Amino acid sequence: MITSSFVSIDTCVAARPGSVPGGTARVARAAAAQRRGAAAMSRKRLQQLTESLGRSARHFNKSEVECLIKLFDSLVAKSSSSNHHAVVGLDHDMFRDTLHSAFGLTDDMMMDRVFRIFDTACDNCISVVEWVEGLSVFLRGTLDERIKFCFEVYDLNGDGYISREEMFQMLKNSLLKQPAEDHPDEGIKDLVDIALKKMDHDEDGKLSFADFEKAVRDENLLLEAFGPCLPDLKSSMAFEQKTFRKIHELSFHVEH
Numbered sequence: 001m002i003t004s005s006f007v008s009i010d011t012c013v014a015a016r017p018g019s020v021p022g023g024t025a026r027v028a029r030a031a032a033a034q035r036r037g038a039a040a041m042s043r044k045r046l047q048q049l050t051e052s053l054g055r056s057a058r059h060f061n062k063s064e065v066e067c068l069i070k071l072f073d074s075l076v077a078k079s080s081s082s083n084h085h086a087v088v089g090l091d092h093d094m095f096r097d098t099l100h101s102a103f104g105l106t107d108d109m110m111m112d113r114v115f116r117i118f119d120t121a122c123d124n125c126i127s128v129v130e131w132v133e134g135l136s137v138f139l140r141g142t143l144d145e146r147i148k149f150c151f152e153v154y155d156l157n158g159d160g161y162i163s164r165e166e167m168f169q170m171l172k173n174s175l176l177k178q179p180a181e182d183h184p185d186e187g188i189k190d191l192v193d194i195a196l197k198k199m200d201h202d203e204d205g206k207l208s209f210a211d212f213e214k215a216v217r218d219e220n221l222l223l224e225a226f227g228p229c230l231p232d233l234k235s236s237m238a239f240e241q242k243t244f245r246k247i248h249e250l251s252f253h254v255e256h
Helices: 021-056 062-083 092-103 108-118 128-140 143-154 164-175 184-199 209-218 220-224 233-243 245-255
Strands: 161-163 206-208
Touching: 021 062, 021 128, 062 092, 062 128, 062 233, 062 245, 092 108, 092 233, 108 128, 108 143, 108 164, 128 143, 128 233, 143 164, 143 209, 143 220, 161 164, 164 184, 184 206, 184 209, 206 209, 209 220, 233 245
Parallel strands: none
Antiparallel strands: 161 206
């Protein structure tokens, strides 16, 4: 039975009728030693990951990194159980489910794009390293980091620009959830024109990173101008409180 991405397969040993008791005991001891060895390897692996990610995911301390690794482990184990086969990371559907349940994101296009930004290896699977490093920016990123994150989400084809067509596509995807109008496309085109007028500082008909950065620094509300791709403060705090609960409880007991 796979209990986690760090814990090895458990081996159950039962005595067979007519087997030699001493032999069975030796097999049982060997199995127990194997389990202890696997657990020790798991602890070592967890410690190594915590040390490494404590440096690269700089917005989390080591205790928080360990909690996020264990959460990742439980999500992977859940996915393995539901799919009836071993899983080494979070696939597209599991990651989207997590974005929806933990952070309340509902925009399919935006969730797809967030997955692509987390998936730095471009292998359609979120590894534990991508998970922790991605959440470092997603939850606690500086303004600089969040500007870069949102720009990459909105740059749908990865060419370094947010084009008029990409703006139209994202806004249409978002606004179609609103009550239907007689000519919705015309209204969306008007919004794109307004966005370009406000944000396209070099007036080339598309947004470069420099355009987007300047616009957001001038007016922070433009950070998620083309769709929600970051968690709001309430869901972030709830996620952290739940995920890091044991750390906070331990800190409370130490202080008191």
